[in-house]
Amino acid sequence: MIDLNMELRLADNSAIVSEIVEKTIKTIYPHYYPAGAVQFFLDLHCKERIKEAMSSEEIYLVMVQGNLIGTGSIRKNEICRLFILPEYQGKGYGSKLMDLLEARIFENYPxxxxxxxxxxxxxxxxxxxxxxxxxxxxxxxxxxxxxxxxEKRSGKEVVCIEKGL
Structure with a gap:
């Protein structure tokens, strides 16, 4: 059974976030995109850009049993950077991280x-x-x-629309 008890903490080191992102892109994205597009993703999420983003985004690190397994970022009502290391994918960690990030956004946005x-x-x-x-x-x-x-709407907004409020 997979342990979905995750610890989420704000990232204070862009290098760690960058390592997670780079490994995930290099391993997974070539199965979906041509080389030029993979390089675009790597440039978009390079360590310098992540370091810059730390001032305008909430960048989180995900830990399970003391192991860093992923990262997720929030900028206003957008999830900007969600990466789970390849060896941890398909086990529910990405969904659990999405639950936490969405809940955080829905506190302030519909x-x-x-x-x-x-x-x-x-x-x-x-x-x-x-x-x-x-x-x-x-x-x-x-x-x-x-x-x-x-885009995903909060349950509150969906109810309001259905009731014509």
């Missing part, structure tokens, strides 16, 4: 936004996110990075 990469899209769809728009960015070597902007 909707959560995510830019969904192809590897994470099915998880978001299962969690009730809807595709808001299709996006495409030209990357190196004439490659393209395609992704979806997705």
């Amino acid at each position: 909707r959560v936004h995510v830019d969904a990469s192809f590897p994470a899209e099915s998880m978001y769809l299962k969690r009730g996110y809807q595709i808001f728009s299709h996006e495409k960015i030209k990357a190196e070597n004439g490659d393209f990075l395609c992704y979806h902007i997705m």
Whole structure:
């Protein structure tokens, strides 16, 4: 049985966050994207950019039994950077992290936004996110990075809409 008792703490070291993100991208993303798009993701989430983001985002580290297994970030009502190390994927940790990040956002906002990469899209769809728009960015070597902007409404907002409030 998998231990889903996770400890979430604010990151104070961009290098640790960067290591988790880089390992996950290099391992998982080549199965979904061409080389130019993978490099785009690596550049987008490099250590310097993560260090800059620490002043405008809540960047969390996820620990299970003393092991760092992932990271997740919040900027206003957006989950910006959600990565679980490959060896811990498919065990419920990403969903548990999403539960915690969404709850935090729904305290102050009626909707959560995510830019969904192809590897994470099915998880978001299962969690009730809807595709808001299709996006495409030209990357190196004439490659393209395609992704979806997705949104999920809080239960409160859905009830209000259904009741016409």
